[in-house]
Amino acid sequence: MIYSNHPRPADLKAISDVTLSPFWLTDPARPAAGAPLSGAHAADLVVVGAGFSGLWSALLAKEADPAREVIVLEAERVASGASGRNGGFCSASLTHSFENGLGRWPREMPALLRMGLENLNGIEETVRRYSIDCDFTRSGELTAALNESEAQDFKREVEQGARFGKTFILLDRQQMQARVNSPLYQAGVLDPDAAMLNPARLAWGLRRACLGLGVRLFEQSPVQRLEETRSAVILHTPQGHVRARRVALATNAYPPLVKHLSLYMAPVYDYVLMTEPLTESQRAAIGWRGREGLGDSANQFHYSQITADGRILWGGYDAIYHWNNGFRPELENRPETFARLSAHFFQTFPQLEGLRFTHAWGGVIDTCSRFTAFWGKAMGGKLAYVLGYTGLGVGASRFGAQVMLDLLDGCATERAALTMTRTRPIPFPPEPFRSPIINFTRWSLDRADRSGGRRNLWLKLLDALGLGFDS
Numbered sequence: 001m002i003y004s005n006h007p008r009p010a011d012l013k014a015i016s017d018v019t020l021s022p023f024w025l026t027d028p029a030r031p032a033a034g035a036p037l038s039g040a041h042a043a044d045l046v047v048v049g050a051g052f053s054g055l056w057s058a059l060l061a062k063e064a065d066p067a068r069e070v071i072v073l074e075a076e077r078v079a080s081g082a083s084g085r086n087g088g089f090c091s092a093s094l095t096h097s098f099e100n101g102l103g104r105w106p107r108e109m110p111a112l113l114r115m116g117l118e119n120l121n122g123i124e125e126t127v128r129r130y131s132i133d134c135d136f137t138r139s140g141e142l143t144a145a146l147n148e149s150e151a152q153d154f155k156r157e158v159e160q161g162a163r164f165g166k167t168f169i170l171l172d173r174q175q176m177q178a179r180v181n182s183p184l185y186q187a188g189v190l191d192p193d194a195a196m197l198n199p200a201r202l203a204w205g206l207r208r209a210c211l212g213l214g215v216r217l218f219e220q221s222p223v224q225r226l227e228e229t230r231s232a233v234i235l236h237t238p239q240g241h242v243r244a245r246r247v248a249l250a251t252n253a254y255p256p257l258v259k260h261l262s263l264y265m266a267p268v269y270d271y272v273l274m275t276e277p278l279t280e281s282q283r284a285a286i287g288w289r290g291r292e293g294l295g296d297s298a299n300q301f302h303y304s305q306i307t308a309d310g311r312i313l314w315g316g317y318d319a320i321y322h323w324n325n326g327f328r329p330e331l332e333n334r335p336e337t338f339a340r341l342s343a344h345f346f347q348t349f350p351q352l353e354g355l356r357f358t359h360a361w362g363g364v365i366d367t368c369s370r371f372t373a374f375w376g377k378a379m380g381g382k383l384a385y386v387l388g389y390t391g392l393g394v395g396a397s398r399f400g401a402q403v404m405l406d407l408l409d410g411c412a413t414e415r416a417a418l419t420m421t422r423t424r425p426i427p428f429p430p431e432p433f434r435s436p437i438i439n440f441t442r443w444s445l446d447r448a449d450r451s452g453g454r455r456n457l458w459l460k461l462l463d464a465l466g467l468g469f470d471s
Contacts, residue, residue, distance in 0.1 A: 002449070002450050003317075003343075003344050003347055004343060004347065005340055005343065006343070007339040007340065007342060007343040008343065008346075010346070010353065010354075011339060011342040011343040011345075011346055012339055012342070014342050014345075014346070014355065014356050014357050015273065015338050015339065015342045015357050015360060017356075018273070018338070018357050018358060018359055018360040019358060019359050019360070020332075020333055020359075020360055020361065021359060021361060022084055022085045022200075022272075022359070022361040022363070023274040023311075023313070023358070023359040023361070024079075024084050024085070024088075024198060024199055024200035024201070025079070025080070025084045025085075025200055026359070027198075027200060027201070029133075029201065029204065030200070030204065031078070031204055031207065031208075033077045033219045033220060034074075034077075034078075034217050034218060034219040034220075035218065035219070035220075036218055036219065036220040036221045036237070036238075036239055037073060037218035037221040037237045037239060037240040037241075037242065038239045038240045039239075039240045040240060040241055040242075040243075041071060041216075041240065041241070041242045041243070042069070042242065042243045042244070043069045043070060043071040043216075043242055043243075043244050043245070044068045044069045044070065044244070044245050044246065045057075045058075045061050045068060045069070045070045045071070045244065045245070045246045045247070045248060045408070046070075046071045046072075046073060046233075046235055046242050046244035046246075046247050046248070047061075047070065047071070047072045047073070047247075047248045047250055048073050048223050048235065048247065048248070048249050048250060048251055048257065049072075049073075049074065049075075049081075049249070049250035049251045049252065049254070050072050050073075050074035050077075050078040050079070050203075050207070050217065050219065051078075051079060051081050051082060051083035051203065051250065051252060051393075051397070052083045052199075052202075052203060052206075052393055052394060052397035052398070053250035053252060053386055053393065053397045053400050053401055053404075054072055054074070054248070054250035054401075055072070055078070055083075055203060055206040055207060055210060056206065056397055056398045056400075056401035056402075057248045057250055057401040057404055057405060058070050058072050058210045058215045059126075059206055059209055059210050059213070059215070060398075060401055060402060060405060061248075061405055062210065062213040062214065062215055063213065064405070066213065066214070069216075070210075070214075070215045070216070071215070071216045071217075071218065071242055071244070072210065072215060072216070072217045072218070073218050073221045073222075073223055073235065073237065073242070074217070074218065074219045074220070074221060075220070075221065075222035075223070075254070076219070076220065077219050077220070078203055078204060078207045078217075078219065079199070079200045079203035079204065081252070081253070081254065081363070081364070082252060082253060082363050082364060082365065082366075082393065083199055083200070083203045083393075083394075084199060084200040084203060085199075085272070085361060085362075085363030086199050086363065086391075086393075086394055087199075087272065087293075087303045087304070087305055087313055087315055087316075088196050088197050088198060088199045088293075088305050088313070088394065089141065089194065089196065089293045089303065089305070089392075089394055089395075090120065090123060090136075090194065090195040090196065090197050090394045090395040091116075091120070091141060091191070091193070091194045091392060091394075091395045091396075092113075092116040092117045092119065092120040092193035092194060092395065093116055093191075093193075093194075093392065093395070093396070094112050094115065094116045094119065094372065094373075094396050094399055094420075095112055095116075095371075095372050095420070096371035096372050096390055096391075096392050097371075098113075098157060098160070098161055098166060098168075099157060099160070100370075100371050100372070101372075101420075102160060102164075103466070104370060104372075104420070104466065105418075105419055105420050108418055108419060108420060109164055110164060110165070111414065111418065112418070112420065113164060113165070113166055115399065115414075115415060116193070116395075116396075116399070117193055119395065119396070119398055119399045120193060120194075120195065120395055122398060123136075123195075123395065123398055124136060124138065124195065126206075126209075127202070127205070130205060130206075130208070130209040130212075131205075132201070132202060132205025132206070132208075132209070133201060133205065134197045134198045134199075134201035134202040134205055135196075135197055135198045135201070135307070135308045136195055136196075136197045136202075137195060137196045137197065137291055138194075138195045139194070139195065139196050139290055139291045139292045139293065140190050140191060140192040140193070140194050140290070140292050140293070141190070141191045141194035141292060141293035141294075141295070142171075142176075142179060142180065142188050142189070142190050142292045142293065142294050142295070143188060143189050143191070143294075143295050143296065143297050144176060144180070144182070144184070144185040144186075144187070144188050144294070144295070144296045144297070145185070145186045145187040145188065145189075145296070145297055146184055146185070146186060146296055146297070146298060147186060147452060147453070148186065149452050149453040150186070150187070150296075150297045150298070150453065151186055151187035153297065154168075154170055154187060154188070154189040154297075155170065157189060158170045158189065167192060167193075168189050168190065168191055169189065169190040169192065170187075170188075170189055171187060171188035171189065171190060172187055173185070173186050173187055175188070176188035177287075178287065179287060179288065179290060179292065180286060180287055180288045180292075180294060181285065181286050181287045181288075181351070182286070182348050182349055183350065184347065184348055185296075190292065194293055194395075195395075196291060196292070196293050196305050197394070198307075198308075199394055202394075218237075221237045221238075221239075221240075222237060222238065223235050223236065223237055223257060224236050224237060224238065225257075226247070226257055226258075226379070226383070228379045228380070228382070231245070232244060232245055232382070233246075233247045233379055233382050233383055235247065244382075245382070246382055246383070246384075246408045247379070247382060247383040247384070248383075248384055248385075248401070248404050248405070248408065249383055249384065249385035249386075250385075250386065250401070250404075251387070252366040252387050252389065252393065253265070253267045253327075253364040253365060253366035253387070254327070254364075255325070255327060256385075256387070258378050258383070258385060261385065261387065262325055263427040263428065263430070264368055264369075264374065264387075264388065264424060264425055264427050264428070265366050265367065265368055265387055265388055265428075266321055266325065266367045266368075266428050266434070266438065267321070267322075267325055267326070267327050267364045267365070267366065267367070268319045268320065268321050268364065268365045268367045269318075269319070269320040269321075269322070269331055269332070269334070269362050269363070269364055269365075270315060270316065270318075270319060270320075270362065270363055270364075270365050270391070271315060271316075271318060271320075271334055271337045271338060271341060271360070271361070271362045272313060272314070272315035272341075272360070272361055272362070272363075273313070273314045273315065273338060273341050273342065273345070273357045273359070273360050274311055274312070274313050274314075274357060274358055274359040274360075275311050275312045275313075275314070275352075275355050275356065275357050275358065276311065276355065276356050276357070276358050277309050277310040277311050278310045278311070278312070278352070278355070282351075282352055282355065283310060285351040285352065286349055286351065286352065288306050291305070291306050293305050295316070298449045299445035299446070299448055299449050300316075300317050300318070300319070300442075300445055300446055300449055301316050301317065302314065302315065302316040302317055302341075302344060302348070303315055303316045311358075312345075314341060314344075314345045315341070316341075317337075317340065317341060317344060318334070318337045318340065318341075319365070319367075319442065320334065320337070321434075321435065321438045321439070321442075322435075323431065323435050324431045324434075324435075325434075327364065331362065332361060332362035332363065333360075333362065334362060337362075338360045342357065365389075365390060365391045366387045366388055366389055366390065366393075367388070367390045367391075368387070368388030368390060368425040369425040369426050369427070369428060369467045370388075370425040370426070370466065370467075371390040371392075372388065372389070372390065372392075372396075372420065372425075373386050373387065373388050373389045373393070373396055373397075373399075373400045374386070374387070374388045374421075374423070374424045374425055375400070375403050375404060375407060375421050375422075376407075376424065377407055377408075381407075381408075381410075382408075384404045384405075384407040384408045385404070386400040386401070386403065386404050388425060399415070402415060403415055403416055403421050426465070426466075426467060440458065441458070441459070441462065444456050444458050444459050445459070
């Protein structure tokens with residue numbers, strides 16, 4: 001099936017009065033902003049960024065050593081970035097997909113699968129232990145095939161997974177539509193090792209847990225520069241500074257404070273719509289009673305979830321890169337993409353014609369060429385970083401934080417010894433080459449989707465080199 005990118009008047013009407021703000025962040029439960037840093041402070045560990053990576057770093061560090069003095073510095077408010085704007089998919093995968101991991105680290109896949117499941121279990125246990133109200137639902141994740149070629153790919157994935165003890169459940173057309181009723185879905189595969197959740201509420205729950213353990217959090221405190229001394233790193237903010245023995249850099253898609261990291265990460269804008277709550281008859285028309293995470297297997301894919309109050313989140317497809325790592329608030333509003341998403345939604349669920357969208361927003365994904373997070377150290381080992389989750393950070397960020405702490409503490413753990421955690425992706429080229437290469441790749445991926453999956457010579461070259469571009 002090929003989506004039409006030409007919105008009808010009805011598609012435009014459905015988005016005519018949206019609120020241009022992330023739905024998750026309009027929740028009345030959002031905590032008030034904390035005070036900014038003021039004056040001089042000192043800490044054993046300073047975490048830069050209060051998204052998932054930063055909050056998990058602070059929480060795990062404090063749990064491991066309650067005497068450790070931990071400070072978190074956040075430029076805006078907790079979960080203002082990707083952690084409060086995503087689709088709420090919390091996967092056990094650490095490698096962005098089973099096939100991506102198998103193609104890159106086949107010998108490590110048994111360990112990566114085991115660690116990924118342990119990580120998901122750890123998130124669930126933390127949610128339960130700290131009574132975090134984030135609608136954590138261990139529902140699994142469905143991927144739909146839009147054509148026969150994609151359905152055949154599912155069969156191969158199920159067979160490969162079985163060889164590694166990974167369970168995928170193959171669904172034919174009738175079985176897939178019995179779960180989620182769409183005329184476009186030709187087959188499906190269910191990955192049971194995934195949960196759906198409210199991402200902002202998870203972040204706010206981690207915030208509360210950190211504060212309860214004695215972590216000091218300063219919001220509205222952007223770090224403007226890092227100053228290295230022989231024994232410490234001094235982090236300067238507009239109204240103060242912190243002297244830190246160790247620093248965990250968890251800024252992800254934001255412009256990195258360690259400048260060379262911009263070579264390895266491209267900030268890509270992703271866009272999302274949220275519907276009004278469905279009526280009971282509308283819900284009966286689509287099914288989806290299991291509340292599984294939902295996506296399709298196209299190169300330019302959609303992702304979706306159904307919330308506890310019966311709304312449908314619908315995002316993806318466009319992944320927009322702006323010249324020279326463009327990163328500005330005004331780029332979060334892209335009317336042409338919102339219109340395209342609306343059109344695709346009603347092509348997927350024509351039985352929901354007349355449903356309105358209440359919220360529309362954009363956010364930035366920290367994309368890297370291998371699709372998975374990468375780690376490293378700087379400033380003589382006093383600073384560690386993680387970035388490059390490429391849209392899979394809701395679950396993988398806890399693992400990412402653990403590896404960062406291993407690096408800072410000098411712990412020789414199994415996870416820190418993995419080839420995946422010890423190597424970096426191939427960097428993206430600098431401008432003026434970066435933009436045309438990324439945009440030509442996006443054009444090529446769109447052509448592949450519109451030609452039954454046939455990849456042109458450029459995509460075949462990227463495949464051979466183990467490179468890619470993804471949302």
